[in-house]
Amino acid sequence: MHLVPREFFCQRYGLTEDRVTRILESAVAQGADHADCFLEFRVAQTASLEDGVVKKATRNVRQGVGVRIVVGPRAGYAFSDEVSLPDLELAARTAGYIGTRGAAETPVSVTPALRTPHDLYAVEPAPTDAPLSEHVALLERIDRVARAADPAITRVQAGLTVEQRVVLVATPGGPPVGDVRPLVHLGVTCIAERGGVRQQGSSGGGGRFAVAELAARADTFAREAARQALVNLDARPAPAGTMTVVLGPGWPGILLHEAVGHGLEADFNRKGTSAFSNRLGTRVASELCTVVDDGTLPNRRGSLNVDDEGTPTGRTVLIERGVLRGYLQDRLNAALLGMPLTGNGRRESYAHVPMPRMTNTFMLAGEDDPQDIIRSVPRGLYAVSFGGGSVDITSGRFVFSASEAYLIEDGRLGAPVRGASLIGNGPEVLTRISRVGHDLALDLGIGTCGKDGQSVPVGVGLPTIRIDGLTVGGTQA
Amino acid sequence: MSDPGDAIEVARTLVAAAVTAGAEAADAVAADGTGLEVGVRLGEREKLVRSRERRAGLRVLVGGATAVVSSADLDAATLRDLAQQACALARATTPDPHAGLADPSDLAGAPPELDLWDDAVETLDPAAGFELARAAERAALDAAPEMTNSEGAEFGGGGGTVAYVSSNGFAGGYRRSSFSLSVVPVATRDGAMQRDSWWTASHHLARLDAPGDVGREAARRALRRLGARQITTGEYPVVFDPQTAASLLRHLAGAIAGPALYRRASFLLDRVGERIAAEGVTIVDDPLLPGAPASRPFDGEGVASRRVTIVDRGVLRSYLLDSYSARRLALRTTGHAIRSPGDGPTVAPTNFFLAAGPHTPEAIVGSVERGLYVTELIGFGVNTVTGDYSRGAAGLWIENGRLTHAVEEVTIAGSLPEMFAGIEMIGDDLVFRSAVTAPTVKIARLTVAGR
Numbered sequence: 001m002h003l004v005p006r007e008f009f010c011q012r013y014g015l016t017e018d019r020v021t022r023i024l025e026s027a028v029a030q031g032a033d034h035a036d037c038f039l040e041f042r043v044a045q046t047a048s049l050e051d052g053v054v055k056k057a058t059r060n061v062r063q064g065v066g067v068r069i070v071v072g073p074r075a076g077y078a079f080s081d082e083v084s085l086p087d088l089e090l091a092a093r094t095a096g097y098i099g100t101r102g103a104a105e106t107p108v109s110v111t112p113a114l115r116t117p118h119d120l121y122a123v124e125p126a127p128t129d130a131p132l133s134e135h136v137a138l139l140e141r142i143d144r145v146a147r148a149a150d151p152a153i154t155r156v157q158a159g160l161t162v163e164q165r166v167v168l169v170a171t172p173g174g175p176p177v178g179d180v181r182p183l184v185h186l187g188v189t190c191i192a193e194r195g196g197v198r199q200q201g202s203s204g205g206g207g208r209f210a211v212a213e214l215a216a217r218a219d220t221f222a223r224e225a226a227r228q229a230l231v232n233l234d235a236r237p238a239p240a241g242t243m244t245v246v247l248g249p250g251w252p253g254i255l256l257h258e259a260v261g262h263g264l265e266a267d268f269n270r271k272g273t274s275a276f277s278n279r280l281g282t283r284v285a286s287e288l289c290t291v292v293d294d295g296t297l298p299n300r301r302g303s304l305n306v307d308d309e310g311t312p313t314g315r316t317v318l319i320e321r322g323v324l325r326g327y328l329q330d331r332l333n334a335a336l337l338g339m340p341l342t343g344n345g346r347r348e349s350y351a352h353v354p355m356p357r358m359t360n361t362f363m364l365a366g367e368d369d370p371q372d373i374i375r376s377v378p379r380g381l382y383a384v385s386f387g388g389g390s391v392d393i394t395s396g397r398f399v400f401s402a403s404e405a406y407l408i409e410d411g412r413l414g415a416p417v418r419g420a421s422l423i424g425n426g427p428e429v430l431t432r433i434s435r436v437g438h439d440l441a442l443d444l445g446i447g448t449c450g451k452d453g454q455s456v457p458v459g460v461g462l463p464t465i466r467i468d469g470l471t472v473g474g475t476q477a
Numbered sequence: 478m479s480d481p482g483d484a485i486e487v488a489r490t491l492v493a494a495a496v497t498a499g500a501e502a503a504d505a506v507a508a509d510g511t512g513l514e515v516g517v518r519l520g521e522r523e524k525l526v527r528s529r530e531r532r533a534g535l536r537v538l539v540g541g542a543t544a545v546v547s548s549a550d551l552d553a554a555t556l557r558d559l560a561q562q563a564c565a566l567a568r569a570t571t572p573d574p575h576a577g578l579a580d581p582s583d584l585a586g587a588p589p590e591l592d593l594w595d596d597a598v599e600t601l602d603p604a605a606g607f608e609l610a611r612a613a614e615r616a617a618l619d620a621a622p623e624m625t626n627s628e629g630a631e632f633g634g635g636g637g638t639v640a641y642v643s644s645n646g647f648a649g650g651y652r653r654s655s656f657s658l659s660v661v662p663v664a665t666r667d668g669a670m671q672r673d674s675w676w677t678a679s680h681h682l683a684r685l686d687a688p689g690d691v692g693r694e695a696a697r698r699a700l701r702r703l704g705a706r707q708i709t710t711g712e713y714p715v716v717f718d719p720q721t722a723a724s725l726l727r728h729l730a731g732a733i734a735g736p737a738l739y740r741r742a743s744f745l746l747d748r749v750g751e752r753i754a755a756e757g758v759t760i761v762d763d764p765l766l767p768g769a770p771a772s773r774p775f776d777g778e779g780v781a782s783r784r785v786t787i788v789d790r791g792v793l794r795s796y797l798l799d800s801y802s803a804r805r806l807a808l809r810t811t812g813h814a815i816r817s818p819g820d821g822p823t824v825a826p827t828n829f830f831l832a833a834g835p836h837t838p839e840a841i842v843g844s845v846e847r848g849l850y851v852t853e854l855i856g857f858g859v860n861t862v863t864g865d866y867s868r869g870a871a872g873l874w875i876e877n878g879r880l881t882h883a884v885e886e887v888t889i890a891g892s893l894p895e896m897f898a899g900i901e902m903i904g905d906d907l908v909f910r911s912a913v914t915a916p917t918v919k920i921a922r923l924t925v926a927g928r
Binding site for chain 2 (some may be wrong): 063423
């Protein structure tokens with residue numbers, strides 16, 4: 001059965017579209033700049049494996065509605081997990097407490113994005129409709145493959161999460177916009193033990209596709225988690241201090257997410273609290289760097305047909321050949337800044353207010369051979385896998401933590417080193433990029449971004465790059 | 478639902494439906510709540526969020542296999558469907574001999590009064606909330622000419638009920654409210670901006686710190702970061718302020734949590750009874766402190782709350798366990814199960830604190846000739862399996878026992894076993910601001926990476 005969000009919500013909760021629209025139009029008639037209603041129905045199912053078997057499964061159903069009234073920079077929001085017309089009317093009245101336009105304020109509006117919605121990730125049947133036994137068999141295979149990698153692998157943990165989220169955004173003056181969003185994720189963690197040393201390795205991936213596609217990659221994830229744990233068994237203490245750092249392709253793109261992505265979200269720039277505030281058109285990176293945010297990549301974890309305000313997603317150039325070109329917008333900030341929508345208004349769920357957020361953020365490929373980049377470094381660090389990162393957007397300081405890294409000595413890869421955090425300053429770090437490889441890769445679909453207490457799935461990507469000077473936080477001073 | 482009685486009734490219905498559907502054991506949590514959050518920025522109202530939510534979750538055991546389901550739709554027919562779904566899911570998973578409910582002898586009796594509820598939740602007025610937030614932000618912006626901007630100030634209040642019912646005889650519930658006020662100001666000097674924040678939180682509205690005090694403290698913290706610079710890479714003594722010292726305790730709590738131990742994913746595996754920290758270190762977990770942030774009458778499996786000494790004068794005395802991890806390790810639960818409706822029990826600390834030491838914070842800073850005073854740690858560079866530690870840090874440089882210039886863009890690195898063994902001084906400034914809390918702490922030597 002093909003699920004149509006507009007019909008789904010009306011049938012399930014006895015709503016009619018024109019009644020919902022009228023509630024929002026009446027808010028605008030009373031002096032709001034904008035009003036919207038976000039309906040959500042989400043089913044998530046998990047299966048988790050340890051000790052060689054799947055011992056637990058969960059299935060959670062979430063539903064709810066949020067009504068937002070926007071007046072200039074002010075937003076009132078009310079949400080509830082009970083969905084009915086009276087609940088919607090009450091929510092609109094509650095949200096309306098934020099006030100109406102003052103006598104001195106002029107109405108603000110936003111130019112609609114002239115794009116049509118995409119169809120980037122149709123999956124039928126929904127991943128949440130597959131029998132659990134298929135997921136159990138997949139997890140048990142991962143356990144066998146990981147253990148077979150080496151007798152030193154003593155523990156394997158794996159988890160599969162499948163989700164289907166149906167959303168509908170209603171606004172005044174147009175039909176509601178819906179989206180059906182499948183999302184699957186598989187994670188594997190291995191513990192390796194040898195000679196009294198214990199280490200851990202992990203891998204995984206996912207996206208907006210069917211579990212069958214994940215199954216095709218499962219053996220790779222299992223072997224990768226085992227390999228990383230085994231490599232780390234031999235890891236030496238990491239160096240400390242400022243040195244040349246080469247980042248491998250793919251997930252190390254978390255650098256862009258932390259160093260520049262958050263700082264280019266429109267809310268911080270409108271308020272003037274980002275280290276990138278008032279720097280549009282200025283040089284913030286070396287000429288080798290072009291960075292984009294693209295929500296339209298098919299089947300990617302960070303992609304969306306429309307954002308959580310109903311705006312079709314797009315491809316936004318953030319940095320073009322080193323020059324800062326654009327911000328990531330949601331509706332409220334685009335209206336106040338007088339800038340076009342970019343399709344980056346996202347929220348964790350109906351229980352959250354939308355904010356400007358990233359989708360898939362990556363650097364375009366350069367021309368260098370990745371092996372040449374490593375050969376060009378007399379002494380430094382080569383980092384290929386990371387745990388997580390974070391940033392203080394006001395000072396620009398960011399940190400991200402390597403989970404697999406190697407020394408570079410005389411242009412050759414040396415010993416693996418133990419986990420170390422790398423720290424830098426967002427507006428500076430990209431100016432020190434001296435080589436960009438031709439091997440752009442996107443991550444495998446594992447990223448979750450947190451901002452102001454809201455988590456959303458995102459993607460990152462990077463070719464191999466060389467950074468001439470980044471502080472490496474090891475123990476060997 | 479509006480009082481614990483209603484929530485208990487929902488949970489009871491779910492458990493009964495599960496037993497009817499074929500479960501040999503079942504337990505259920507039901508929770509509801511309402512909330513208000515308001516925000517101001519530069520004196521103007523910016524945000525108002527009102528919430529109303531409820532949710533119930535059910536765990537079933539069928540032939541020793543486990544499944545968990547949850548829903549926000551709580552009518553009787555939905556609850557029956559949920560119970561049947563749960564049993565069907567459980568039949569697709571593998572039996573686990575250690576799975577099950579808590580031992581009946583561990584279950585809580587009559588709940589203690591813990592002072593967790595304030596009727597003010599029921600009459601929250603947005604206008605009063607806006608006024609508190611505005612006053613806090615104004616105090617921050619008025620504190621100095623360098624206080625130029627703000628991410629805003631927020632007031633939040635909310636509360637609700639939690640109920641737990643199990644098929645082996647437990648039924649209980651309690652109410653809990655919470656209030657908070659926070660401000661995030663920005664200071665500017667010579668074109669460089671620094672942001673910091675401060676906050677107050679309590680179960681009782683009237684016990685929040687005064688908004689002026691919150692704002693002035695936020696400003697003091699932002700101002701002292703101005704002019705920050707890197708320092709030279711080296712090994713130095715490091716003093717952690719109470720907020721960053723608490724983060725070290727959170728890493729320790731993670732390493733002694735049951736699941737990390739039976740998965741052999743902890744650097745503190747098999748260390749009970751051994752010295753794991755300096756002599757002066759005593760760490761306690763106490764869920765029974767009246768009015769404290771994480772107090773509760775019973776845990777997520779209905780097990781009675783009790784005070785547990787975790788580390789006694791440097792010696793590890795207890796792990797943090799729920800019933801499952803206790804059975805895996807052939808130990809007894811310590812009452813540290815936490816439970817959300819959508820998942821089975823897992824383990825977390827409650828009010829987990831490092832006991833105060835004899836030194837004033839000034840004396841601790843005064844004891845350092847050249848070193849780092851850390852006020853912020855960012856990033857995720859902590860490996861619970863190995864104890865390897867490397868995080869981004871910001872703070873102040875100590876020279877001849879005095880705080881001098883601000884420091885940023887450095888990392889501190891070491892290993893958690895050596896760091897706990899290297900705790901040289903502990904402050905007398907313990908305050909129960911958050912669930913995991915600590916006084917000022919000095920560690921003899923850590924690697925600081927900078928220029």
